[in-house]
Amino acid sequence: MTKVFGHYMSSDVLMLWLIEAVLSFTLIAALLAFGTAKTVMGEAAFAGTSLQIIDMAALVAVLFGIVGPALGLYRRDTLLYTRRLVINIGVVALVVVPVPLVLARLLHADFRRLITTREALWLPHVLLAWLFCLMVTRTAFRLALRHGVFTRRILFVGDDQRVLFPSDGGAHQTAFFDVAGTLAGDEAEALDPAALRARGIWGIVVGTSADAKLPTTSLLHCKSAGIRVFDAVEFRERQFRRLAFERLPADWLIFAETVFTSRLNQALKRGFDVALSLALLVLVLPLMLLTALAIRLDSKGSVFYSQERVGLGGKPFTLLKFRSMRADAEATGPAWAAAADPRVTRIGGFLRRTRIDELPQLLNVLRGEMSLIGPRPERPHFVAKLAATIPHYNDRSFVKPGITGWAQVNLPYGASIEDARMKLAYDLYYIAHRTLFLDLLILVSTVRVILFREGAR
Numbered sequence: 237m238t239k240v241f242g243h244y245m246s247s248d249v250l251m252l253w254l255i256e257a258v259l260s261f262t263l264i265a266a267l268l269a270f271g272t273a274k275t276v277m278g279e280a281a282f283a284g285t286s287l288q289i290i291d292m293a294a295l296v297a298v299l300f301g302i303v304g305p306a307l308g309l310y311r312r313d314t315l316l317y318t319r320r321l322v323i324n325i326g327v328v329a330l331v332v333v334p335v336p337l338v339l340a341r342l343l344h345a346d347f348r349r350l351i352t353t354r355e356a357l358w359l360p361h362v363l364l365a366w367l368f369c370l371m372v373t374r375t376a377f378r379l380a381l382r383h384g385v386f387t388r389r390i391l392f393v394g395d396d397q398r399v400l401f402p403s404d405g406g407a408h409q410t411a412f413f414d415v416a417g418t419l420a421g422d423e424a425e426a427l428d429p430a431a432l433r434a435r436g437i438w439g440i441v442v443g444t445s446a447d448a449k450l451p452t453t454s455l456l457h458c459k460s461a462g463i464r465v466f467d468a469v470e471f472r473e474r475q476f477r478r479l480a481f482e483r484l485p486a487d488w489l490i491f492a493e494t495v496f497t498s499r500l501n502q503a504l505k506r507g508f509d510v511a512l513s514l515a516l517l518v519l520v521l522p523l524m525l526l527t528a529l530a531i532r533l534d535s536k537g538s539v540f541y542s543q544e545r546v547g548l549g550g551k552p553f554t555l556l557k558f559r560s561m562r563a564d565a566e567a568t569g570p571a572w573a574a575a576a577d578p579r580v581t582r583i584g585g586f587l588r589r590t591r592i593d594e595l596p597q598l599l600n601v602l603r604g605e606m607s608l609i610g611p612r613p614e615r616p617h618f619v620a621k622l623a624a625t626i627p628h629y630n631d632r633s634f635v636k637p638g639i640t641g642w643a644q645v646n647l648p649y650g651a652s653i654e655d656a657r658m659k660l661a662y663d664l665y666y667i668a669h670r671t672l673f674l675d676l677l678i679l680v681s682t683v684r685v686i687l688f689r690e691g692a693r
Contacts, residue, residue, distance in 0.1 A: 241564070242671045244474050248386045248412060249310050256373050257301040263365040265293035268494045291542075298632040299332045300366055306680035307331070307687065309370075315377065325370065327687060329363060386522030389416040389436050394468065399606070413438075413475065427454040429461035443468035478661035479668060481628045489634055489667070504672065507607050513601040524595055527558055527587065534583040537563030540596060545613035550633045553605040555613060556596035560584030591686050609675040610638025622656050629656075632663050635670065642674070643668035644679035 304310065307328050314320045349640040380386055390413050415438060419427075427440075440458055442450065442465065459465045469480045528539045541559040544552050561579040580588065587593040600606040606613065611632040614622070623629040643662035646654075666674065 240673070242669050243674045243677065244477050244669075246412075249315075252315075252373060252377055253305065253310060254299065256304075256369050259295055259369040259373065260300055260366050261293050261297035263345055263369060264296050264362050265290060267361050267365055296362060296366075300328065301334055302680075303328050303331050306683050308681075315374065316381075321370075321374065323688075325367065329366075359606055384414075386412040387412040388438035390414065390419045391416055391432065391437050391440045392443060393440060393455075394418075394420075426558075427451065427458055429458045429463060432458060432463055437463060439464035439466060439471075441466045441468055441471045442493075443645045473665065473668075474662075477642075477657075477665055479664040481626075481631075481664050483629055483662055484664075488628075489631060505607065505675070506604075508672065508675070509601050509641060512608060513598045513646070517598050517602075520595055520598075523592065524558075526593055527595075531559055531587075535562065535581045544616060545637065546616055546619045546633060547605055547613055548633060548636045550630065552616060553600070553613075555606075557597055558587055558593040559597060560587045560593045565661045601639065605636075605637040607638045609641060609666075609670075609678050610636050611641050611666065612659075613637035618656075624654065625653055626657050626660060628664065629660055631667065632660065635667055640678060640682045640685075645678055645685055648673065 238245055238250060240250075263564060304324075307324055308314050309321075309324050309328060314324050392415055416435065432440075440455065440463060441457070455465050469483050472478070472480045531539050537559055539559060541557045541561075542554050543557070545555040547553045560581060561584055584593070597606060601608055602615075606658070613633075619629070641663065642665060643659035646662050647659055
């Protein structure tokens, strides 16, 4: 894992992204300079200078490089499964292709002519070049995975390997590592760095309890020999980008490496929230008006649904949503939404799948009760229940709740205590590593969640 602006990212995936970006740029520039596109570009549509060719190739390569990760091209399921890859490639192409049309004047090129004339093969060639890059790199990446090129061999020192592998339905397999062996704390005293390197051991994860005697000398020798040594909590944080909150000390927040603690950074985040919320409200206002009309025609009851939620510092606030359930949905008391919930109205199912029901929360952001990015606010009834069962659950209130968050882009909808435990691990990671970079990453990943309808109920 590589730390990028305070956030852990897979070094293997970063390398794949960089290789694909460079290959895409090179092939697209070559097409513009030497392919059949050169004949078209030499006419009035495009001046054809070297600088303009570089600008255009860079523009398209950057667009693919930004939109691709945002729409999940570098997630594990997309890397390993062809069907998901094909779907994501198609969506990325649909998003990227119109952008040069909008930015054509910046490059002094008539993109419309390049697309509409019969002999204009530039756009298909660019798409084919990008697809060729993906085909070559993804095939090579899968072959490398099959032969264990990216697999790191781990030696675990401790008594309970569950600190490495939480019971989350196999989510630990998202990281490329393999446990090559397990040793008790006293057995690790005789660790030989040379023997470990001969076995291909990449790192040692120490998961012994706090009162156990650590093999300090042996571990230091291994570390000086280039073998990485991790605490189990740190290892889980790096590999899975979530915190093992069961092992966090009570005062962990005091020493968390959060960026949004100074007044300046808090002002920047608030400015980011206000500016983007206003822009989004202007863009989606027609959609919100149509949604309000559809709700009014579909079922009896108010258009909006207000609900008390727990916000910053544990203070309650009123959250706004478009109503997606019957007016009497909670006549018997608060309840989590279930799959195929019968309380959801006809239009409500669509609103939930597309997340349109969340749009009124932009007003909560403008009022300062929420942020665009943060842990999802929960209802007081469930907060009391979850806090009594899950350690550190109330730590979520250290930051403002958000419309979307790190847990929302990594996990499906949660409707149980076990789901809440898993989401808390991601929420606490966000609190510990929150930066504008991570906020932007979550924001663009939310586009993927909406387009592919991940986790909606």
